[in-house]
Amino acid sequence: MRLRKGGGRETVVGYNADVQKVFVDRTRAGFGKIKDRNQGEFQFGRTYEIPMSGDSKIIKMHIFVDESSIEVFVNDGEQVFTNLIYTKEENDGIELLCRQRSTFR
Structure with missing residues (x-):
């Protein structure tokens, strides 16, 4: 699912069945790197993921x-x-994608 999509920005949330992980990808959510409160740089635009148990067919x-x-x-x-994103007013799109049979409710 591509969220806050527009103007070249988006945050992608999904499930990768090949590796059984849920992820939030904010590599295109605003900034690549930002400075923390101590002026040290850190990678803002990155992907976070967590493993899910292989026996669950429903996420x-x-x-x-x-x-x-x-x-x-x-x-x-x-x-x-919970992730911060840096968007603009025109980043208001949502796009649903799937490679296999899925049900959205």
Whole structure:
């Protein structure tokens, strides 16, 4: 799922069945690197992922999006992502993608 898509920016949230991982990819969510409060640089634009058990055929995700953050609750909070994003007003698109048979509710 591509969130806050537009103007060359987006944050991608999904499940990779090949490696059984849920991920949040913010490599195109605004900045590549930013400075922390001590003026040290760190990689802002990166992908975060968590493994899911191989026996589950259903991955339940509740996703909350606003102008500056994305929160993902996997399987009723079993795993949680909270990520800042840097968007502009025109980054208001959502795009759903899937390679295999999936059901969205």
